[in-house]
Amino acid sequence: MYSVHEICRERSRQFPKGFSHFIKRASMDFELTRQQKLARKIAREFAERELAPHAQQWDEEMTFPSEALKKMGPLGFMGISIPKQYEGAGLDGISYVLIIEELARCCASTAIIVSVHNSVGAYPIYALGNEQQKQKYLPDLCSGRKLGAFALTEPNAGSDPASLETMAEPCGDHFLLNGVKTFITSGSTCDTVIVMAATKREKKSRGITAFIVERGTPGFSVGAKENKLGIRASDTCELIFENCRIPAENVLGEVGAGLTAALGALTFGRVGVGAQALGVARCAMEECVRYSQERKQFGKPLASFQALQWMIADMATQIEAARMLIFKAAWLKDNGKPFAAEASMAKLYASETAMNTATKAVQIHGGYGCMKDYKVERCFRDAKVIEIYEGTSEIQRLIIARNTIK
Ligand SMILES: Cc1cc2nc3c(=O)[nH]c(=O)nc-3n(C[C@H](O)[C@H](O)[C@H](O)COP(=O)(O)OP(=O)(O)OC[C@H]3O[C@@H](n4cnc5c(N)ncnc54)[C@H](O)[C@@H]3O)c2cc1C
Known part of the structure; x- marks a missing residue:
């Protein structure tokens, strides 16, 4: 039977310089890398300078922080984990959470706008999109020229997204989208939104498809902006789809695999x-x-x-x-x-x-x-x-x- 004493003896033979050397090589690393520390520093300085002085007023007046968001594109905050070839910053997940933490420390509303944009607005296009979709949407999203959103929740489908009622019926080279999404972060300010809709209702969770929907598509309108308890500077809206024609090329991932995609995001x-x-x-x-x-x-x-x-x-x-x-x-x-x-x-x-x-x-x-x-x-x-x-x-x-x- 192999015991931990054996592991220790083996490692000591491997590193004959002594116990302290062994401890150093074997210990778990809690130190951030230079790159991660730098990401945190840039985010902290930006948040203290550009967010903290305004957060109180933005909250009170429900003001969307558009100017601050514009400044975050060049800093790399709008495509943190997406590779540079699509104008992302190409950073790791640890850097991502460090940046979001620093933004939230000064303005939680701005942090959720950035978090939603990165993780569920843009990242699914990188993870599931075809090359044409990546080329078309990611550079604008990652550079902050455009803002992304994600629409899963509906008035009758919150914690149970498989019961969603929004329908997308195939119709030649496009789909006809009909339904209502509720509580959508950046709903009125986004340029693209990833929408989950049923393409085969009888298949329930396996009949849901993800679509990239562009703002301005006929049949896509924004309902009332919610007046919220907290996170008030982020806009939270209802989205309405009435016979909204979505080109088939805007299906994200496979038809019927949308819920898996949504849960992954x-x-x-x-x-x-x-x-x-x-x-x-x-x-x-x-x-x-x-x-x-x-x-x-x-x-x-x-x-x-x-x-x-x-x-x-x-x-x-x-x-x-x-x-x-x-x-x-x-x-x-x-x-x-x-x-x-x-x-x-x-x-x-x-x-x-x-x-x-x-x-x-x-x-x-x-x-x-x-x-x-x-x-x-x-x-x-x-x-x-x-x-x-x-x-x-x-x-x-x-x-x-x-x-x-x-
Ligand atoms: C500010 C804000 C921003 C949001 N942004 C987005 C967005 O960008 N995109 C998007 O798609 N959605 C968004 N949402 C929606 C959010 O994800 C849902 O509100 C959340 O998932 C809960 O759904 P619900 O509100 O319908 O509550 P319900 O699902 O009706 O739940 C009500 C209560 O029942 C509990 N409950 C439900 N099912 C179970 C169960 N099986 N076991 C135990 N308890 C259960 C819940 O935990 C909760 O306490 C946002 C919501 C808010 C408030």
């Missing part, structure tokens, strides 16, 4: 949403650290009260644990390994960490935490929304359970 998307939640949690904790040192009660700073110190200690611990889950999921993706359960764990844990952290952050700020002038009030509202989109916490638990109880 959402898996990657969930890691990004986890990173978004992490950014919100960090913002809330940093505000608490600062505020609790400034604010005095009973003649002492709040930070001197152990009850509040423990709240901050829990925040720091959960944030670190969330970060590890997010990195693990991104690492698995980068290494071509299955990561569906890990993506769900990352999204679930990070979004619940954001909610817990923001709730405690409001508590630490007392009455001021309920006022719109304080960032923690916005974090609290944003965190609640993050627990819902790209799959609710219950749906993440369902996926994790399915992968655990086999």
Whole structure:
């Protein structure tokens, strides 16, 4: 029987310089690469300069951050994981989550626009599209000249997307799209949207097809913009398709394989949403650290009260644990390994960490935490929304359970 002592002896023979050398070679690497650190630095500096000063007002007025988005194209934030040949930045998944976290720390709304655009608006075209589709759509999306969206949810199909009712009937060299999509991020501002529709309703989940739909296509219109609890600067709309003619060449991937494609895209998307939640949690904790040192009660700073110190200690611990889950999921993706359960764990844990952290952050700020002038009030509202989109916490638990109880 081979034991760990044998492994150790074998490695020691391989590396005769001594134990410390062996430990160095065998240890797990938690260090970011130079490229990853640089991506984080660029995103942090950009977010602090271009997002933080405006986030409060954008939230209050539900202002879509168009100018900031325009500046992100040249930085490579709009095609983070797509190769350079399509004008993407060609970065790995770890760099991707670092960038989203930094954007979310300053403006969670901007972070979700970028996350949706990258992970479910553009990436499926790279992963599933034919060369003609990649050439046609990716350079504009990756450079930020155009914005992407993703439409799966319908009024009667949310957590259960296989029950969607939007139909795409084949009609010569095109499909006729009819139906309504709801709660679509960047719905009124996007240039292209990947729409899931049933091409064979009787086949249920295996009868759903993905289409690339361009803004301006006759029969495609935008309904009312939602007035939301949080993530208010991102536009969330209803999309209406009435006899909308989609050329057959705009089918993304295979006919009938759309739901698999959608769920695959959402898996990657969930890691990004986890990173978004992490950014919100960090913002809330940093505000608490600062505020609790400034604010005095009973003649002492709040930070001197152990009850509040423990709240901050829990925040720091959960944030670190969330970060590890997010990195693990991104690492698995980068290494071509299955990561569906890990993506769900990352999204679930990070979004619940954001909610817990923001709730405690409001508590630490007392009455001021309920006022719109304080960032923690916005974090609290944003965190609640993050627990819902790209799959609710219950749906993440369902996926994790399915992968655990086999
Ligand atoms: C701000 C925002 C942006 C969004 N952006 C997009 C977008 O860009 N594109 C897109 O397609 N969609 C988008 N969505 C939709 C989002 O993904 C759905 O809202 C979400 O998946 C939940 O669906 P639902 O709202 O229909 O809730 P429902 O599915 O009706 O769920 C209601 C409740 O029941 C629970 N539930 C449902 N089924 C089960 C089950 N089997 N077991 C246990 N509990 C269950 C849910 O967890 C939830 O608590 C967005 C939503 C929001 C709020």
